[in-house]
Amino acid sequence: MTDLDHTTATDATGTAPQDGASIPTTMRAAVYDRYGPPEQVVSVRTVPVPELGADDVLVRVGAASVNALDWHLVTGLPMFARPTLGLRHPKRHVPGADMAGVVEAVGANVTRLGIGDRVFGEVPGGGFAEFVVAPADWLVPVPEGVGIEQAATLGVAAETALQGLRDWGGLRPGQRVLVNGASGGVGSFAVQLAKALGASHVTAVCSTRNVEAARRGGADRVVDYTRQDVRSLGDAFDLFFDNAGSLTLRDSRRLVAPKGTYVMVTSPKSTWLRPLPRMLSVPFFFAFSSQHAPAFKVASRSRADLELLARLAASGQLSPVLDRRWSLAEAAEALRVQGEFHARGKSVVIP
Numbered sequence: 001m002t003d004l005d006h007t008t009a010t011d012a013t014g015t016a017p018q019d020g021a022s023i024p025t026t027m028r029a030a031v032y033d034r035y036g037p038p039e040q041v042v043s044v045r046t047v048p049v050p051e052l053g054a055d056d057v058l059v060r061v062g063a064a065s066v067n068a069l070d071w072h073l074v075t076g077l078p079m080f081a082r083p084t085l086g087l088r089h090p091k092r093h094v095p096g097a098d099m100a101g102v103v104e105a106v107g108a109n110v111t112r113l114g115i116g117d118r119v120f121g122e123v124p125g126g127g128f129a130e131f132v133v134a135p136a137d138w139l140v141p142v143p144e145g146v147g148i149e150q151a152a153t154l155g156v157a158a159e160t161a162l163q164g165l166r167d168w169g170g171l172r173p174g175q176r177v178l179v180n181g182a183s184g185g186v187g188s189f190a191v192q193l194a195k196a197l198g199a200s201h202v203t204a205v206c207s208t209r210n211v212e213a214a215r216r217g218g219a220d221r222v223v224d225y226t227r228q229d230v231r232s233l234g235d236a237f238d239l240f241f242d243n244a245g246s247l248t249l250r251d252s253r254r255l256v257a258p259k260g261t262y263v264m265v266t267s268p269k270s271t272w273l274r275p276l277p278r279m280l281s282v283p284f285f286f287a288f289s290s291q292h293a294p295a296f297k298v299a300s301r302s303r304a305d306l307e308l309l310a311r312l313a314a315s316g317q318l319s320p321v322l323d324r325r326w327s328l329a330e331a332a333e334a335l336r337v338q339g340e341f342h343a344r345g346k347s348v349v350i351p
């Protein structure tokens with residue numbers, strides 16, 4: 001039994017949706033009840049449309065982005081994350097940590113958003129579904145000129161890049177930045193955001209097929225890691241944003257200039273504990289030098305950041321790199337491919 005099995009139509013709190021007539025009671029959604037490889041545990045089912053609370057909005061999903069986070073939630077890996085994800089069984093049952101769509105109904109207390117508004121942001125219930133319910137406070141209007149598919153990508157990945165560079169890395173105008181893993185979801189945003197935040201020079205590390213995309217994203221120099229070792233540049237950076245974790249901490253430190261900062265947003269993948277020592281030791285590893293490395297952090301949901309990202313997208317300073325469009329029936333395959341961690345920009349599921 002999933003959380004979804006005991007939800008009913010859209011009116012369980014006594015809150016009358018303003019346009020309830022057009023809302024069905026059931027919907028199609030990608031659902032998983034146990035941890036495992038996406039292709040084994042995720043299937044498309046008919047489930048009740050989630051119930052609308054007084055502070056919520058019901059959104060007809062136009063597109064939901066595919067995140068590394070969704071792969072972790074579905075597989076339950078690495079194991080040490082299980083206390084957060086759900087010890088024996090997943091806490092969440094529909095993948096899709098962020099989405100964009102159109103408001104179909106609003107709860108009684110909601111004044112910020114109205115029916116027909118195009119909105120995007122993180123959602124608690126899972127965006128790989130025809131409808132999703134989210135607190136109105138979590139969502140932000142999609143600005144004019146920005147498509148629904150683009151907006152769907154501006155959640156977790158872009159927030160991670162923004163918070164990693166600006167908050168954890170303290171990026172200041174005029175600094176030189178290295179982005180390792182520059183071509184996937186987080187990395188493609190990191191290159192563009194580093195420039196938007198005023199970096200004077202951005203070096204992007206990615207594989208051959210993504211070199212052009214990284215250049216288009218504004219990178220001043222692109223290192224194809226299949227042909228050149230970034231260590232051979234003999235360069236050091238004010239901020240090293242590490243979205244790949246492919247170098248040892250010792251080598252990573254050599255790439256950071258005196259008084260510079262190393263920000264690690266990921267660690268090599270494993271089933272059990274392998275990433276933990278690296279994640280825990282980062283600040284200590286940099287403690288006895290002039291360089292700095294904050295503790296490993298997870299990006300937090302922020303409406304102010306979503307609004308900033310929306311403005312940057314509307315002004316053209318941020319242009320999501322859209323790779324694949326998957327149908328809902330292909331949701332499991334979309335997650336399997338994401339789990340290879342060689343994504344090119346962002347992909348979306350269109351319910």
Ligand SMILES: NC(=O)c1ccc[n+]([C@@H]2O[C@H](COP(=O)([O-])OP(=O)(O)OC[C@H]3O[C@@H](n4cnc5c(N)ncnc54)[C@H](OP(=O)(O)O)[C@@H]3O)[C@@H](O)[C@H]2O)c1
Nearest residue numbers: 068160181183184185186207244246266298299341342343
């Ligand atoms: N801390 C947080 O809050 C947070 C939030 C979101 C994501 N993450 C983590 O951040 C990581 C990246 O997420 P994502 O969504 O960007 O994943 P993604 O879209 O799959 O991107 C991974 C990128 O890493 C690159 N890469 C793989 N091996 C590399 C290597 N040896 N050297 C340099 N680059 C390499 C890949 O490029 P090629 O295909 O060109 O190899 C790909 O572009 C994931 O591990 C995720 O779990 C953390």
